[in-house]
Amino acid sequence: MKLSKFKFNLPNNLIAIHPSKNRDEARLMVLHRKTGEIEHKIFKDLLGYFGKKDVFVLNNTRVFPARLYGNKEKTGARIEVFLLRELNAEMRLWDVLVDPARKIRIGNKLYFGEDDSMVAEVIDNTTSRGRTLRFLFDGNHDDFKKTLYSLGETPLPKYIDRPVEPEDEERYQNIFATEEGAVVAPAAGLHFSRELMRRLEINDCTFTYLTVHSGLGNFREIDVEDLTKHKMDSEQMIINQDVVETVNKAKDEGGQICAVGTSVMRAIETAVSTDGHLKEYEGWTNKFIFPPYDFSLATSMITNFHLPLSTLLMLTAAFGDYDQVMDAYQVAIKEKYQFGAYGDAMLIL
Template sequence: MKTSDFYFDLPEELIAQEPLADRASSRLLVVNKETGVWEHKYFRNIMDYLRAGDCLVINNTRVLPARLYGERVGTGAAMEILLLTRKDLDTWEVLVRPGKKAKPGDKISFGNGKLVAEVLEVIEGGNRILRFTYEGVFEAILAELGEMPLPPYITHRLEDKERYQTVYAKHEGSAAAPTAGLHFTPELLEEIKAMGIKIAHVTLHVGLGTFRPVKVEDVLAHEMHSEYYVVEQEQADIINETKRNGGRIFSVGTTSTRTLESAADENGIVQAKSGWTQIFIYPGYQFKIIDCLITNFHLPESTLIMLVSALVGKDLTMAAYGEAVKEKYRFFSFGDACLFLTKP
């Protein structure tokens, strides 16, 4: 299986640069795996494809305002860091730009000294380990000084940080939003609940690896990035009960999908557990939990489009993407959505 099998040509003007004013007014391409037929809808029409007894699984991670701009103490040189992984209370693994100006012992000041970081070490891959000193609460300082770590294909400045959060975002820790969930409004979720549909919460902290292209031509040679997830017992029970009763599991996004499939045992039962997952889902994978997938349109040759192809087949996936390009759907994080139905 070749990475180039998952390539499609995407005009740059279809890459959404800003979120819509109304989250639920995004367009929705509905693709039926059984018939190969698709429909053009709006996201609020998602309710037409759900029925009582189904379960919607959402990822309640919250994006950290993880991009910080500061200056090197002593020289005043401009520095930019991106928080990646918290090692302990005040120690983080980060990306630093320019990296050559961040050597062990160097200090970087942010917000005129409100936050100061010392470079402890350079680790494999060029990332740094930093230790922060400050007065007060780190998260509050980060909320004041930090900016949202928008993907590299978004060049516009985001005025409202909350538009890169889902309305149900709760547990901070992501370097990127679980973008399929950006289309839901509180009102839409309440209407879905009123239909007799359960909503289960899982947590997967999205890492920057989600934006990295697959750099090898042989898909099987790709090394998947690792992300931390949590599935609580109460939420596992909701999902397992839905399966037992014949309801369908609608996974909101590839992150929810990777969480569910990582937490499932060999009998297709979701376990309450937490840990790091490097699960790589590509064509040939046998899904244990999910039946239907709500997701945005992903980058060419990405692990995300491979996951979709594993669920509904590569040919149907690429045909649907071709249709989305032809009909000028908006792509990527702030773009439109797609609903893939395997059990209509």
């Protein structure tokens, strides 16, 4: 499978800049894999497709305010610092990306906040663009994190080309997000409202939650034509015993197992055992799924409409059938569906 097979022309005006007014009222395209039939619905119409014994597997990672702007010592140059993950809590060490990268060297100091209330020192060049920063802060770890996050903003993807607004703090976050650690929101879950989840529970559906701390690897450009040569960034994931029991029970009883989002699909495919059941897992995954691929657990999937040449589109095409998904995307463009994290949703059955 070649990278160029996932190229298509996406008009800029179809990339969602804002979320739908209400979470569960985004548009929903339903793709039936067996027949290729396409239906046009709204998200809360999910109620018509799921019932007793069916399980939704969701990602409960929580996005933290990862994008900061600081000034370089002496020159005062404005530098964007994107927090990736904390490396050492005691030492205040963070793995970060800096932009523009060429201006930052080991030993440089960066100042953050109106009164330069936070200072960081570059102590390592970990990758071609990445750096390790040591934040200089007097106080306990909780105070440090609170101060650091007060300086940051919601890390909207770069393709959402506008300043961050107050509503983004809530809307670029799933309502069931509890486990802090993501810099990318699992966008398929953004459509679930409390009311819709209650109504699905009344329908005897079950929700279960795993954790994948979604990272920027989701947006990284692929620079090889042969997809077997692409290496995914690793993401931390946790699947506990409750998830295992819920999913395996649904499998054994013939219920639907709906993976809500590409991160969930990657996680359960990472942790599937040889007998086709889910097992507990705590660690990292760099699993890259593209067509053709045989899925072990999920019987359905909810996902957003993804940008061209993205690994998210590749996984979707592997689950929904390459030809059917790419045809459905042309229908979505014709029908003016919205693409990206704040865009509309697709249910693949």
